[in-house]
Amino acid sequence: MKRGLAILIGLMVALGASLGGVSPAAASHEIVIGLQCDRTGATQVVGVNWCPGYHDYVALVNSKGGVEGHKIKVLEIDHEYKVPPAMEGYERFKKEGAVLIGLYGTPHTYALMKKLTEDKIPGTSPGFGSAGAANGSKYPYIFPIAATYWSQAAASVKWAKDQLGGSLKGKKIAYLMYDNPAGHEPKEIFEDLAKLEGFELKIFAVPPPGVEMGAQTLDIAQRYRADFVIAHLFGRSPSVSIKELKRVGYPLKKVVSFVWGSAEADVEAAGGYGVAEGYAGLQFAGVGQDYPVLNEIREMYKKQGKPAPKEMTQSAYYNRGPMVAAVHLEAIRNAVKAKPDGKITGADVKAGFEKVKGLTLGGLIPPLEFSPSDHEGGGWVQVFQVKGGKFVKATDWFKAYPEVVGKHVKEAK
Amino acid sequence: MLDWQFFSLLLSNGILIGLMYSLIALGFVLVYKATDAINFAQGEFVMIAGWGVAAAMALYGAPLWLAVAAGLGGMIGFGFGLERVVLRPLIGRPIVAVIMATIGLAAVLRGLGPLLWGAETRSLSLPISDSPIVWGPLFIPPIQLLGAVVSLLFLAAFGWFFLKSRKGIAMRAVADNQQVAMAMGINVERYFALAWAMAGVVSALGGIIWGSLLGVDVHLALVGFKVFPVVILGGLDSVPGAILGGLIVGIVENVAAGYVDPWVGGGTKDFAPYLLMIIALMVRPYGIFGKATIERV
Numbered sequence: 263m264k265r266g267l268a269i270l271i272g273l274m275v276a277l278g279a280s281l282g283g284v285s286p287a288a289a290s291h292e293i294v295i296g297l298q299c300d301r302t303g304a305t306q307v308v309g310v311n312w313c314p315g316y317h318d319y320v321a322l323v324n325s326k327g328g329v330e331g332h333k334i335k336v337l338e339i340d341h342e343y344k345v346p347p348a349m350e351g352y353e354r355f356k357k358e359g360a361v362l363i364g365l366y367g368t369p370h371t372y373a374l375m376k377k378l379t380e381d382k383i384p385g386t387s388p389g390f391g392s393a394g395a396a397n398g399s400k401y402p403y404i405f406p407i408a409a410t411y412w413s414q415a416a417a418s419v420k421w422a423k424d425q426l427g428g429s430l431k432g433k434k435i436a437y438l439m440y441d442n443p444a445g446h447e448p449k450e451i452f453e454d455l456a457k458l459e460g461f462e463l464k465i466f467a468v469p470p471p472g473v474e475m476g477a478q479t480l481d482i483a484q485r486y487r488a489d490f491v492i493a494h495l496f497g498r499s500p501s502v503s504i505k506e507l508k509r510v511g512y513p514l515k516k517v518v519s520f521v522w523g524s525a526e527a528d529v530e531a532a533g534g535y536g537v538a539e540g541y542a543g544l545q546f547a548g549v550g551q552d553y554p555v556l557n558e559i560r561e562m563y564k565k566q567g568k569p570a571p572k573e574m575t576q577s578a579y580y581n582r583g584p585m586v587a588a589v590h591l592e593a594i595r596n597a598v599k600a601k602p603d604g605k606i607t608g609a610d611v612k613a614g615f616e617k618v619k620g621l622t623l624g625g626l627i628p629p630l631e632f633s634p635s636d637h638e639g640g641g642w643v644q645v646f647q648v649k650g651g652k653f654v655k656a657t658d659w660f661k662a663y664p665e666v667v668g669k670h671v672k673e674a675k
Numbered sequence: 676m677l678d679w680q681f682f683s684l685l686l687s688n689g690i691l692i693g694l695m696y697s698l699i700a701l702g703f704v705l706v707y708k709a710t711d712a713i714n715f716a717q718g719e720f721v722m723i724a725g726w727g728v729a730a731a732m733a734l735y736g737a738p739l740w741l742a743v744a745a746g747l748g749g750m751i752g753f754g755f756g757l758e759r760v761v762l763r764p765l766i767g768r769p770i771v772a773v774i775m776a777t778i779g780l781a782a783v784l785r786g787l788g789p790l791l792w793g794a795e796t797r798s799l800s801l802p803i804s805d806s807p808i809v810w811g812p813l814f815i816p817p818i819q820l821l822g823a824v825v826s827l828l829f830l831a832a833f834g835w836f837f838l839k840s841r842k843g844i845a846m847r848a849v850a851d852n853q854q855v856a857m858a859m860g861i862n863v864e865r866y867f868a869l870a871w872a873m874a875g876v877v878s879a880l881g882g883i884i885w886g887s888l889l890g891v892d893v894h895l896a897l898v899g900f901k902v903f904p905v906v907i908l909g910g911l912d913s914v915p916g917a918i919l920g921g922l923i924v925g926i927v928e929n930v931a932a933g934y935v936d937p938w939v940g941g942g943t944k945d946f947a948p949y950l951l952m953i954i955a956l957m958v959r960p961y962g963i964f965g966k967a968t969i970e971r972v
Contacts, residue, residue, distance in 0.1 A: 301794065302789070302794060306794050306795075307795060307796060310794055310795060441940070441941050441942065465940075466936075466941070467936070467940050467941025467942065468941065469941055469942040469944075469945055471894055471897070473889050473894050473895075473897060474889075474944060476688055476692065476929065476932075477685065477688070477928075477929050477932030477933045477936065477944060478932070478936070478941075480681075480684055480685065480688060480814070480933070481681075481933060481937075483814075484680075484681060484684055484814065485681045485933075498796060498889075498890065498892065498894050501796060501798075501890050502889060502890070505805065505888070505889075505890075508805045508806065509805060509806075509807055509814075509816035509818075509819075510807060510814050510816075511806065511807050511809070511814055527795060527796065530796075530798060531795075531796035531797070531798050531890040531892075532798065532890065533798045533800045533805065533890075534798060534800065537805050
């Protein structure tokens with residue numbers, strides 16, 4: 263009798279345990295994201311740091327049970343900053359059921375814009391082109407989710423104005439740009455602002471891969487004699503620009519870089535902080551390692567008995583990984599809230615993006631807020647400047663000339 | 676700034692950069708003079724040497740002098756090893772086989788750098804100032820001045836070696852006709868190895884100087900592309916040709932970038948030397964100082 267009772271109790275416990283397991287986790291549905299990376303190729307300096315940051319944040323969320331009980335699976339392709347592998351990778355992502363694509367690169371975004379819209383899969387293009395995609399009404403499936411090149415152009419002019427005593431009237435600004443679609447994108451904003459603020463603008467194009475720009479920097483410093491330089495370079499070229507401007511005697515405190523030339527890696531490749539004193543750069547995510555979300559990632563590694571990832575020391579690029587991942591997962595969270603079984607589509611995620619509000623990741627990112635018409639989230643940036651051997655925050659989050667940028671976003675073709 | 680001052684800036688910059696091209700071109704000439712083969716991996720030699728020196732300092736904490744010594748020694752060993760393992764079995768085969776081997780080698784070296792030392796760009800800082808030396812209207816970057824001086828010293832030394840030393844004359848005899856040189860009792864294999872080792876030394880110096888100028892990663896190999904117009908203009912087998920070709924390419928690309936770029940939107944620096952190369956090939960295919968080969972048919 264006693265034995266029979268024990269068996270009965272055992273069966274009941276087992277049944278209870280199995281019933282208890284019917285929680286969201288048991289009903290979980292794996293949600294797939296496609297991520298483009300460039301761990302090799304012309305701009306690999308970004309990808310080798312950004313992509314680990316992205317994966318670390320997703321692993322952190324998965325370690326806590328996923329998004330509303332659903333695990334996130336990230337598929338990655340390394341496209342070497344080349345469009346054809348990006349296109350092939352996209353088809354694979356689509357086949358594997360990706361509901362969201364983390365794009366990387368302006369030419370790649372241009373190439374995939376039409377497809378993403380046709381397939382109703384949202385793609386994010388943080389900090390690069392197409393700037394016109396900030397207009398959600400015209401580009402429903404592209405989400406810049408961070409300051410576009412138009413907003414960066416406006417912010418860099420504002421920074422230059424502040425550094426030159428509050429007026430740009432009669433000043434000469436050199437725009438040193440990487441000669442590809444990304445470099446050309448902000449030209450129209452500069453031209454408008456040149457008229458508005460009364461400065462002279464001269465464009466200096468650097469052909470890819472941008473490892474030589476001696477003649478351009480010589481011209482900027484000695485013939486044109488620019489009062490300020492706004493640099494929009496990436497990959498190898500930012501570090502070369504720092505060295506070359508220094509070599510022709512141009513003061514680096516009169517240089518501000520767009521977001522892809524303003525990282526620790528660029529300064530280190532240029533020869534270190536001693537060389538780059540005064541060099542300023544725009545950021546759309548915080549720089550440094552002292553943010554709550556990074557502490558959580560370090561703690562996750564510690565629990566696994568592993569050291570913190572070495573990529574964290576390249577904080578300008580690494581920190582953009584958790585930033586982008588957090589925005590992605592917040593959009594998915596919003597989508598899953600509407601469909602708790604987790605069987606969400608790209609269209610659901612698109613709607614999820616448009617509901618993101620007040621996401622700050624403890625100060626790592628600006629207060630992002632998207633809507634069906636605004637896919638950029640405000641166009642916020644911060645400036646960090648090399649001072650005393652490190653990047654120091656020089657401004658709070660700000661956006662500049664919203665009326666000029668807004669006009670272009672409204673008229674985006 | 677007056678136009679003549681800007682022109683003199685471009686000219687001085689072009690001369691210094693041109694002499695630095697000459698150093699890389701010398702590696703090319705050394706191999707061609709001794710083996711009659713064109714080394715398409717010359718840029719990758721420079722890249723791997725620079726990468727090794729930068730990695731020795733960054734990853735293994737070596738002081739600069741030790742990293743440089745290791746780089747020079749490593750490239751000499753690499754040159755000897757390469758000759759022994761890859762090129763010696765190709766002696767007597769068509770020249771195209773050696774050329775294809777160097778093309779394959781270039782691809783292997785481009786993969787080897789990131790595999791051994793990581794893909795990130797490394798700085799290779801020499802203990803000299805980054806601020807320019809201001810001399811009248813000229814702004815001379817100290818690294819370019821150092822590069823030009825090192826180039827001139829080595830060009831003079833190798834020029835003397837080929838023209839005056841017994842080994843240099845023997846090396847030229849090997850290049851002229853391997854079979855005849857062998858019949859004369861010259862150890863062809865030894866001179867082949869010496870040529871590749873000398874190319875290794877030049878590549879190490881080029882890697883250190885160009886790496887210091889640009890930073891070190893896979894892109895450093897692009898410097899090797901500038902070698903082609905340099906040696907075609909100067910002559911594939913001529914040390915003075917490497918100097919003159921380097922100067923022409925350095926000056927033309929800088930002056931073109933300074934004056935033509937503003938009209939066409941950029942990029943002249945990249946195509947002007949190749950345009951010059953095509954013209955040279957049409958007018959004087961063996962280069963300014965090159966050996967005009969006459970074949971009886």
